[in-house]
Amino acid sequence: MIEIKDLHKSYKMGSNSLHVLKGINFKVDDGELVAIMGSSGSGKSTLLNILGMLDGADSGEYTLDGVPIKNLSETKAAQYRNKFLGFVFQSFNLINYKSALENVALPLYYQKVPRKERQEKAMQYLDRVGLKPWANHLPSELSGGQKQRVAIARAMAAEPKVLLADEPTGALDSKTSYEVMDLIQKINDDGNTILVVTHEEDIAHMCKRIVHLKDGVIVEDKKIEQVRAEQYV
Amino acid sequence: MFDRDIWQEIFHSIKNNKLRTFLTGFSVAWAIFILVLLLGSVNGMKNGFTGQFADDANNSIIIRTGSTSKAYAGFEADRRIQLRNDDVEYISKSFPKDVEYITPVMFKGATTRYKSETGSYSLRGVNPNYLLIDKTRLTEGRYINDNDLYKSSKVAVVGKKIVEDLYKKDSVLGSFLEINGLPYKVIGVFEEEGRDDNAERTIYAPVTTMQRIYGQTDEINQISLTYNPNFDLTQALSFSERLENLLKRRHKVDPDDQAAVRVFNYAQIFSDISNFTTGLSTMSIIVGALILLAGVVAIGNIMVFIIKERTKEIGVRKALGAEPWQIIKLVLLESIFTTVLAGFFGMLFASLILGIIGPNIDTPAFANPSVSISTVVTATIILVVAGVLAGLIPSIKAANVKPIVALSDK
Numbered sequence: 001m002i003e004i005k006d007l008h009k010s011y012k013m014g015s016n017s018l019h020v021l022k023g024i025n026f027k028v029d030d031g032e033l034v035a036i037m038g039s040s041g042s043g044k045s046t047l048l049n050i051l052g053m054l055d056g057a058d059s060g061e062y063t064l065d066g067v068p069i070k071n072l073s074e075t076k077a078a079q080y081r082n083k084f085l086g087f088v089f090q091s092f093n094l095i096n097y098k099s100a101l102e103n104v105a106l107p108l109y110y111q112k113v114p115r116k117e118r119q120e121k122a123m124q125y126l127d128r129v130g131l132k133p134w135a136n137h138l139p140s141e142l143s144g145g146q147k148q149r150v151a152i153a154r155a156m157a158a159e160p161k162v163l164l165a166d167e168p169t170g171a172l173d174s175k176t177s178y179e180v181m182d183l184i185q186k187i188n189d190d191g192n193t194i195l196v197v198t199h200e201e202d203i204a205h206m207c208k209r210i211v212h213l214k215d216g217v218i219v220e221d222k223k224i225e226q227v228r229a230e231q232y233v
Numbered sequence: 234m235f236d237r238d239i240w241q242e243i244f245h246s247i248k249n250n251k252l253r254t255f256l257t258g259f260s261v262a263w264a265i266f267i268l269v270l271l272l273g274s275v276n277g278m279k280n281g282f283t284g285q286f287a288d289d290a291n292n293s294i295i296i297r298t299g300s301t302s303k304a305y306a307g308f309e310a311d312r313r314i315q316l317r318n319d320d321v322e323y324i325s326k327s328f329p330k331d332v333e334y335i336t337p338v339m340f341k342g343a344t345t346r347y348k349s350e351t352g353s354y355s356l357r358g359v360n361p362n363y364l365l366i367d368k369t370r371l372t373e374g375r376y377i378n379d380n381d382l383y384k385s386s387k388v389a390v391v392g393k394k395i396v397e398d399l400y401k402k403d404s405v406l407g408s409f410l411e412i413n414g415l416p417y418k419v420i421g422v423f424e425e426e427g428r429d430d431n432a433e434r435t436i437y438a439p440v441t442t443m444q445r446i447y448g449q450t451d452e453i454n455q456i457s458l459t460y461n462p463n464f465d466l467t468q469a470l471s472f473s474e475r476l477e478n479l480l481k482r483r484h485k486v487d488p489d490d491q492a493a494v495r496v497f498n499y500a501q502i503f504s505d506i507s508n509f510t511t512g513l514s515t516m517s518i519i520v521g522a523l524i525l526l527a528g529v530v531a532i533g534n535i536m537v538f539i540i541k542e543r544t545k546e547i548g549v550r551k552a553l554g555a556e557p558w559q560i561i562k563l564v565l566l567e568s569i570f571t572t573v574l575a576g577f578f579g580m581l582f583a584s585l586i587l588g589i590i591g592p593n594i595d596t597p598a599f600a601n602p603s604v605s606i607s608t609v610v611t612a613t614i615i616l617v618v619a620g621v622l623a624g625l626i627p628s629i630k631a632a633n634v635k636p637i638v639a640l641s642d643k
Contacts (some may be wrong), residue, residue, distance in 0.1 A: 054552060054637040074557045074632070082554020089640065093549045097245050109238060110554040158554070 001162060001193050002028040002051065007060035009046055020046045022216035024060070028162075028195065033188040033226070035204035036197045038213035045166060047213065048197050052085055052164045053077050065161050082110050086155030090167035092147040094139040100126060100150045101135040107158035125153040129183060145176035152183055156192075163187065163194040169203055175232075181206045182229035202227075243567045246539070257535045258575030260528035261619070265579035265612055268521030269604055273587045275517055277594065277602030279510040283503070292333070292464065293366055294473055295497040296456040296480065305487035314484045314493045318444075318451040324458065327479055331472050334362040335458035339443045343436055346411040347399040354395060356412060356436045358443030358453075366457050367425075374406045374421030377439050381420075385441040389417040392433035393424045412436065415446065469500040525619055529572075532623035536568055540631045547631050548639020557632035564631050568624025569617060576616035580609060 009021040020043045028034055038044040049055040050062065053069060062069045064084055072080065086107075087093075094103045105122035113121065126132050129149040131142075139147055148168060155163055165184065169177035181203060188194050188208075196207055204210050205227045212220035247254045298314040321337045339358035345351065363369070364376045372393065381388050389410055396405050409416045417438060425432040444450055460472050477496040478488065486493040540547070547560055584604060591602045 049637050052552070054635075054640070078551060078554050078556040081552060087552045093545065093552075093640065095546055095549060097249065106550070107553040110550075110556075110559065115237065154553070 001030045001032075001065060002026070002195075003061075003063045004051075005061040007047075007050065007062065008058045009043075009050060009055075010058060020216055021050075021057070024216075024218060026211065026218065026221075028193060030193055031188070031191050032209060033185070033194045033207045034196070034209045034211060035207035036195060036211050036213060037199060037201075037204050039199065041215075042213040043216045044197050044199075044213045048164055048166055048195065051162075051195065052087060053081050078110075082107060082158060084161045086158060086160035086163045088148070088151050088155050088163065088165040088168045090170035092139070092144075092151045092171070094147055094150060094154075096139050099136045099138055100131060100142065103139070103150055104154045104157050107154060111158060122153075122157055125157045126150070128156070129153045143176075144172050145179055148172060148176075148180050149183060152180070152187070156187060161193065163192055165194065165196045167197055167199075169198065169200065174202075177203065178229045178232040182233055185226070185229055239563060239566060242563060243570055246567055247571065250539075253535060253539075254571055257532050258571055258578075260531040260575075261525070261572050261616070262575040262579030262582070264521065264525040264528040265576040265616065266583045267524055268518070268612060269580055269583035269608070270586070271517035271521055272514060272608050273583070273591070273602040273604045274599075275510055275513045276604065277591070277599045278513065279506070280601050281599045282506045282510070291499055291503060292462050292469065293457060293459045293499050294476065296458075296476070297454070297495050297497075298484075299492045299495065301486055301490055302492040303487040303490045305490065306485045308485060312493075314486060316453050316456060318453060320480070320483070321453070321456055323483065324456065324476065324479070328472070328476070331460050331464075333459040333461055334365045335456065336360045336362040336366060337440050337453040338363070338455040338457055339440050339447075339452075340454045341413070341443065341447060343412045345395070345399070345413075345436065347408065348403075350399040352395065352398050352434075354392075354434050354436055355431075356438060356443070358438055358440035359457075360440055363437065363457065366459050369423045369425060372422050372424050374419070376421055376423075377437060381439045382441050385439060385445050387415060387417045387442055388420045388438065390421040390423055390437040391419055392435050393422060394430060394433040395436065396422055398434075410436075412438075464500075466500055466504055469498060470504075473498040473501070522615070525615065529619045529623045532568060532572060532620070533627060536564060536624055536627035537630070539567075540564065540627050540634075543631075544634055544639045547634050548636045551634070551636040552640065560632040560634075561628040564628035565621065565624040568628070569620035572620030572623060573613075573616050576612070576619075580612055584609070 004024055004026045007021055007024040007026075008019075010017045010019040012018075024047060036044045036047065046055065050057050053072065064080075067080070069080070095106070098106070101119065101122050104125055105118045108118040108121060123132065123135060126135050129152055131146060131149055131153070134142060134146060139150070142150065152168075168184070169180055172180060177200075184194060184196065185206060196203070198204055205224060206229050207224070208226050209223050210220070211218055296316070298316050301308070301310050301312045301314065304310045316337075318337060321335055325332055325335055336359050341356040341358070343354045343356035345354055357363075359377065360382055361377050361379060364371075371390075374390070376390055377388065380386075389412065391405070391410065399410075400408075405419055405422055408419050410419055411417075423433075423437075440453065444452070460469060464472065473496050477494060480486075480494045480496075481488055481490070484494065550560065587603055594602065
């Protein structure tokens with residue numbers, strides 16, 4: 001599903017250049033649930049941004065679902081993001097003046113799905129994250145866990161090939177974190193490929209594979225025994 | 234453009250920022266308000282000037298003479314040029330196709346008495362054509378006719394103001410009015426379309442009568458005529474030039490002598506007025522456009538601010554797959570909507586003021602200020618363009634926001 005070869009990325013900081021990713025080789029198969037771990041500054045968020053086409057790499061190859069991702073125009077990148085990727089952010093990033101339902105329907109709007117169908121589909125995904133009764137509430141009326149579930153529903157509504165989650169539990173208490181992980185595990189059970197960036201060990205162990213990043217290189221890549229989040233909920 | 238979601242978002246943005254939207258809109262509304270008022274005022278001036286000449290046919294020409302200012306053809310300068318009856322005939326015969334109506338005019342002061350009331354007016358000797366040239370409207374009786382002219386009858390057509398001055402309740406028609414010591418029979422009363430009161434303090438008598446009474450001459454003071462009403466400005470001006478040349482030749486006046494033979498063409502005056510008011514309109518459009526520009530800059534400024542505020546939201550949208558064009562559209566439509574709505578209010582308000590006070594203003598230099606539909610349409614087009622301009626730069630900026638920058642939590 002995802003294949004990257006010898007990926008490099010550096011940022012210019014004034015006259016200095018900060019080499020963040022120093023040759024990453026990495027492969028993710030269909031249906032995997034991968035945790036990307038590392039301390040801050042290890043390059044894990046940069047890697048996720050490049051995977052999410054929010055940022056470009058300096059050199060190296062990136063193939064997503066057989067499509068080479070290189071030198072994309074803004075418009076093309078937007079279309080690929082819409083078609084291939086779903087995003088879940090640490091700070092939820094819901095649009096605060098739109099109801100839960102409208103937030104979930106937004107990626108469908110950019111896919112040019114007709115309004116009625118959009119609403120139905122969005123409602124269906126809200127139902128899947130258990131928030132159907134909250135469909136018409138504004139984000140400000142939802143709890144942190146609920147917001148993240150809306151964000152996950154929004155990411156899933158576009159039916160992406162890969163779900164990218166950047167510290168999805170970073171802003172949540174541990175009980176809510178497990179609820180969100182439970183949801184992510186269930187989505188993965190349905191066959192969706194998911195990448196989770198986290199620095200929490202317990203969250204990482206709820207995935208099926210852990211990739212450790214340190215100073216811009218992968219230091220460890222291992223399959224693990226998944227811990228189900230259900231038991232903590 | 235007629236996407237419900239986009240409008241929903243625009244309304245939301247406006248609703249959540251009422252003061253900001255109001256302040257922005259106000260600058261545009263104010264600019265349009267001033268622009269429309271300016272154009273309306275220019276129109277008012279135009280109406281005022283034009284109204285001054287409404288009592289004369291638009292296609293009329295007046296010929297008067299004076300003394301020569303240059304020596305010519307063996308004559309010394311300072312020779313008096315006198316118009317005579319045969320000049321009138323000569324003109325009609327020389328330009329049978331160009332002249333519509335023509336009349337000699339003789340001026341005299343008129344000390345006038347009716348019973349115990351007296352007044353001082355002006356007396357004009359004319360022929361029947363004068364009625365058609367001067368656009369005089371009879372309210373009672375008849376005008377001077379060919380028979381009066383032939384018989385040199387002592388008959389008079391008097392202005393409405395004279396009747397008000399001299400006659401109490403007596404019937405005017407058939408009464409005898411003493412003008413410069415001689416009795417004239419009043420055969421008609423007239424009123425003028427123009428606003429000049431003095432025009433209605435005039436007495437008309439047959440030119441032949443006056444020539445006989447005042448010196449047994451064939452001298453006249455002025456020739457008034459109208460030319461073919463189908464002439465355009467160029468033809469009219471060329472006709473008055475030919476006319477002037479003809480008279481100068483006839484009276485042996487230097488072609489460059491401006492003092493001896495003077496031909497006033499109303500078309501020239503109208504053309505001057507219209508040039509003047511066109512100039513004024515252009516100027517007021519420029520001034521209005523500059524004010525509008527300030528409003529547009531204000532909107533652009535606010536839009537930049539809005540974008541800054543919404544950077545994160547735009548980042549989210551882009552992460553969800555919004556194309557740059559869709560972001561531009563969102564910002565642009567909000568800008569256009571604000572501009573057009575505000576401008577519309579400014580326009581409405583200005584038109585309302587013009588509509589209410591306009592018809593009540595009627596002074597010599599300023600009458601019925603108003604704006605035409607075409608002005609309103611032009612202003613609207615300017616508004617939309619202004620809205621696009623104001624929103625364009627900020628929206629392109631918004632579209633270029635890198636999602637990664639927008640989404641950073643720092």
